[in-house]
Amino acid sequence: MTISRRSVLKGMAAGGLAMAGGPFAMTGSAFAAREKELNILCWEGYNSAQVLDPFRKKTGATVKAESLTNDPTMINRLRAGEINVWDLINVNNPWARKVMWPEKLIKPLPKDEFEPFFAKMLPMFKWPYKWAMSDDGKELLGSIQRFGPYSFVVNTKKIDRKTAETTGWDLFNDPKLSGKYGILESDDWNVFNIFLVAGIDPFKVHTPEELAKFEETAKKVFKGAKLIGDIAAMNQALVSGEIDLHLTGGTYSVSAARADGYPELRGITPLKGPLPGGKGGVSWIEVTSTVNNPNPTPLAVEFLKYVQAPDIAHTVAFAEGTFNPVAQMGNPDCFKLFTKKELEAIQWDSLDEEMDRSVEYDIVPDYDKALDIMNAAKRVRG
Amino acid sequence: MAQTSLSHPAAPVSLEAAPALPTKRDALLSLGARCSLPVIVLLAVGFVAPLIAIFAYSFAKPRTFEVFRSFTLVNYAEIFNVNNTVWLSFLWSLGFAFATCALLAVIAYPIAYGLNRVFGKWSSLVSILFVFPLFVSENVRLYGWVLFFIKNGVLDGTLKMLGFEGGPQVLYQPPMILAGMLYVYLPFMLFPMTLGLAMVPRDLIDAARDLGANRWQIWREVELPLAMPGILIGMLLTFVLGIGAVAEAKILGGQSVIVISHDIFIGALTLAVFSRLDLDRLLGRR
Numbered sequence: 001m002t003i004s005r006r007s008v009l010k011g012m013a014a015g016g017l018a019m020a021g022g023p024f025a026m027t028g029s030a031f032a033a034r035e036k037e038l039n040i041l042c043w044e045g046y047n048s049a050q051v052l053d054p055f056r057k058k059t060g061a062t063v064k065a066e067s068l069t070n071d072p073t074m075i076n077r078l079r080a081g082e083i084n085v086w087d088l089i090n091v092n093n094p095w096a097r098k099v100m101w102p103e104k105l106i107k108p109l110p111k112d113e114f115e116p117f118f119a120k121m122l123p124m125f126k127w128p129y130k131w132a133m134s135d136d137g138k139e140l141l142g143s144i145q146r147f148g149p150y151s152f153v154v155n156t157k158k159i160d161r162k163t164a165e166t167t168g169w170d171l172f173n174d175p176k177l178s179g180k181y182g183i184l185e186s187d188d189w190n191v192f193n194i195f196l197v198a199g200i201d202p203f204k205v206h207t208p209e210e211l212a213k214f215e216e217t218a219k220k221v222f223k224g225a226k227l228i229g230d231i232a233a234m235n236q237a238l239v240s241g242e243i244d245l246h247l248t249g250g251t252y253s254v255s256a257a258r259a260d261g262y263p264e265l266r267g268i269t270p271l272k273g274p275l276p277g278g279k280g281g282v283s284w285i286e287v288t289s290t291v292n293n294p295n296p297t298p299l300a301v302e303f304l305k306y307v308q309a310p311d312i313a314h315t316v317a318f319a320e321g322t323f324n325p326v327a328q329m330g331n332p333d334c335f336k337l338f339t340k341k342e343l344e345a346i347q348w349d350s351l352d353e354e355m356d357r358s359v360e361y362d363i364v365p366d367y368d369k370a371l372d373i374m375n376a377a378k379r380v381r382g
Numbered sequence: 383m384a385q386t387s388l389s390h391p392a393a394p395v396s397l398e399a400a401p402a403l404p405t406k407r408d409a410l411l412s413l414g415a416r417c418s419l420p421v422i423v424l425l426a427v428g429f430v431a432p433l434i435a436i437f438a439y440s441f442a443k444p445r446t447f448e449v450f451r452s453f454t455l456v457n458y459a460e461i462f463n464v465n466n467t468v469w470l471s472f473l474w475s476l477g478f479a480f481a482t483c484a485l486l487a488v489i490a491y492p493i494a495y496g497l498n499r500v501f502g503k504w505s506s507l508v509s510i511l512f513v514f515p516l517f518v519s520e521n522v523r524l525y526g527w528v529l530f531f532i533k534n535g536v537l538d539g540t541l542k543m544l545g546f547e548g549g550p551q552v553l554y555q556p557p558m559i560l561a562g563m564l565y566v567y568l569p570f571m572l573f574p575m576t577l578g579l580a581m582v583p584r585d586l587i588d589a590a591r592d593l594g595a596n597r598w599q600i601w602r603e604v605e606l607p608l609a610m611p612g613i614l615i616g617m618l619l620t621f622v623l624g625i626g627a628v629a630e631a632k633i634l635g636g637q638s639v640i641v642i643s644h645d646i647f648i649g650a651l652t653l654a655v656f657s658r659l660d661l662d663r664l665l666g667r668r
Contacts, residue, residue, distance in 0.1 A: 079448075099532065227553075227554045362462065379468070379471055
């Protein structure tokens with residue numbers, strides 16, 4: 001391509017349009033037919049070239065994906081008018097049926113086309129799988145793929161697995177471990193976990209006394225943390241020996257380090273805790289839904305079917321950055337693609353029991369209040 | 383038009399019409415304004431628009447993207463709420479920025495002096511050594527520091543290998559954040575200061591010495607005032623960068639303190655400082 005004045009001007013105009021097309025300029029415009037266009041709002045993994053390139057090649061479509069690491073932010077973007085922009089949204093389990101469907105931000109999937117996929121998933125996702133369906137059980141609101149237990153991570157050379165599982169969240173109440181743990185920064189999960197360290201079920205409306213206990217625990221937990229950081233910082237600190245364990249973590253955060261040759265780092269699900277049924281852990285299951293875009297693309301449903309294929313599901317499980325089990329491992333054709341090392345990385349040996357000991361991610365009714373308390377507690381740690 | 387040219391000679395008509403057009407245009411936009419239009423548009427889109435957007439966010443409902451569609455003063459009430467601990471973050475950021483600024487002035491001055499007066503032919507090489515790290519992303523450099531200082535990392539691991547006790551545990555503490563800021567912002571203080579010192583005429587120093595001034599007097603009354611424009615610009619740059627610094631606290635400090643990195647605050651501060659700063663005067667152009 002030769003660069004001429006005209007092409008430069010065209011490029012500038014396109015750039016200007018792209019800049020104008022931010023969150024404020026996306027309402028109500030009539031798009032042309034979008035047969036060859038797909039926009040995905042997701043957690044990291046679905047935005048990787050490994051996953052998207054074969055689909056682009058197969059369909060000749062322009063596929064754009066943006067990854068965020070916070071469910072409410074993604075949903076707020078749809079609420080703010082980006083419903084016209086995105087075709088697929090990939091968030092944790094409760095949001096589809098509890099928030100996005102009642103607010104008409106997403107639309108149902110054709111049940112007859114997707115039920116066969118559920119039949120091949122791991123038994124825990126048996127049709128009709130609760131989090132994929134609407135409250136009344138009539139509509140299928142999303143497709144299932146990645147999931148995992150997510151409580152905390154320990155270096156089993158420093159604290160053995162049995163001790164960690166038995167002691168559970170009280171590890172973070174132990175003064176002896178003060179200064180020896182990190183906190184993986186994540187607003188919602190940190191809120192859940194601090195409630196759990198305080199011995200309180202996070203997924204309910206809390207009394208003022210419980211919130212006071214939450215505040216006290218948050219201050220103590222943040223004060224005692226050696227560092228607060230992202231997944232890379234936590235894994236690096238665990239590997240180097242700066243910390244022995246970190247709050248908020250599991251397969252999703254530690255699998256990459258395990259795959260890199262540190263199997264002693266392990267996601268732990270406590271044997272017991274303050275959750276219903278005496279459960280001690282929290283797990284997450286991603287639900288990917290089609291956005292209620294006024295100008296939909298047929299590629300949205302096609303993409304959801306595409307990622308169900310055994311080889312693509314395996315690619316999604318091991319997409320760059322974070323490795324996770326996928327529901328499609330229930331299909332022997334998919335399962336056989338996982339090597340022994342990969343199964344070790346995602347803690348396949350204890351996956352079932354850890355999921356059993358966990359309650360599924362849910363919405364904290366008084367989340368905003370708890371988050372404010374937690375952020376204030378974080379600031380006084382210095 | 384044809385009739386006009388028939389009834390009047392052509393030349394006077396064109397003479398009358400010609401100056402009239404530019405005058406009309408001049409009234410709309412002066413030549414200078416027209417020439418600066420591309421830059422004004424660029425600044426409006428790239429600098430003013432984001433600031434307006436951030437300002438608008440401050441009136442949006444908390445934790446939403448409802449900019450320009452909701453209006454609330456809750457965010458401001460929250461900031462000025464005495465029970466809120468945001469002031470702590472402001473305090474840390476201000477403290478770090480002042481400390482960075484003051485310490486860098488002291489650290490960079492001898493180097494700038496050396497670059498001008500002492501290093502001679504080596505000055506270029508020394509300058510390049512200070513510039514070179516700027517080609518590497520700040521985050522990458524900070525992660526490099528982490529690898530250097532982390533337990534069993536480059537320093538600790540090497541010392542242990544050599545039979546020593548191991549290196550000091552300095553990561554994830556406030557002093558390390560300051561050290562990171564000093565390292566990252568050193569060139570922003572050093573180069574304006576070097577330029578400032580280069581503006582001090584050698585003859586004036588010689589004259590002062592001939593007239594009996596001692597070293598202290600020469601520095602205090604000749605060198606420092608004449609180099610002040612460069613020093614002030616260096617301090618301004620490091621302060622503004624320092625108050626918005628967040629990577630050092632996150633990467634080196636492990637968020638041992640939570641700093642404020644609020645663009646609108648920095649924007650307002652920069653505007654306030656620049657409106658009082660006469661760069662022409664500082665640079666000695668008048």
